[in-house]
Amino acid sequence: MKGINEEKNYCYKKETDYEFGEAVEKVKEKLVENNFKIMAEINAKEIFKQKLGKDFVDYVIISVCNAKYSYRILGEDKDLGVFLPCSFIIYREDNKTVVAVGEPKKLMEIAKNENALETAGEVEKIFREIINSL
Numbered sequence: 204m205k206g207i208n209e210e211k212n213y214c215y216k217k218e219t220d221y222e223f224g225e226a227v228e229k230v231k232e233k234l235v236e237n238n239f240k241i242m243a244e245i246n247a248k249e250i251f252k253q254k255l256g257k258d259f260v261d262y263v264i265i266s267v268c269n270a271k272y273s274y275r276i277l278g279e280d281k282d283l284g285v286f287l288p289c290s291f292i293i294y295r296e297d298n299k300t301v302v303a304v305g306e307p308k309k310l311m312e313i314a315k316n317e318n319a320l321e322t323a324g325e326v327e328k329i330f331r332e333i334i335n336s337l
Contacts (some may be wrong), residue, residue, distance in 0.1 A: 215330065216303030219337045222259040226293050226337065233333040234291070239267040242288045244256060262294040272326050276311075279319045286310045289326065302337055304330045312331045 231241060247262040268288040274285050291304045307323035307330070314320075319325050 211304075213309055214303045214305050214334045215327075215334060217302055217334050217337060218301055221291065221337065222298070222302055223295050223300050227263050227265070228301055229337055230291055230293060230302055230333065234265070234267050235337060237329050237333065238271070239269045242266040242268050250305050260295045262292065265291040267291065269326070272322055273276055275322045279316050279322075280314060281320055283311070283316075284313055289330070291330075304334060325334075 216237045219229075221229060222243065227244075233245075234241065243264075244268040245264040245266070247264065248259045251257045252258045266288040267290070273287055276287070286307075289305060289307060293302050293304065295301070307326045308320060309325035
């Protein structure tokens, strides 16, 4: 891992000082505070153990949606729903807890729709603020 607030071309992430379970709860709290609904919480570690008998690091995917932003995106192009909901991930790596989120603007660039891109930018700003607050 390169370090704090590392940015890849498809996600924004940060190492936190929180333990894994605490980081999961903090992310969920911040999402709810920002009017995002938790659509699903997927524990990859448990699934891999149950289905494959394989061990994996602590790893949770939190799928989220905000009705206001989703309505605006889908109003532009119903097919943009393939990019919804957005996902946060929390995992352990090198004895650190990492929180990351996919970059909504990167996905909307594919659509070449300026209004959708603007909405995605608003969502991305909120997501970055959530991660930076950890």
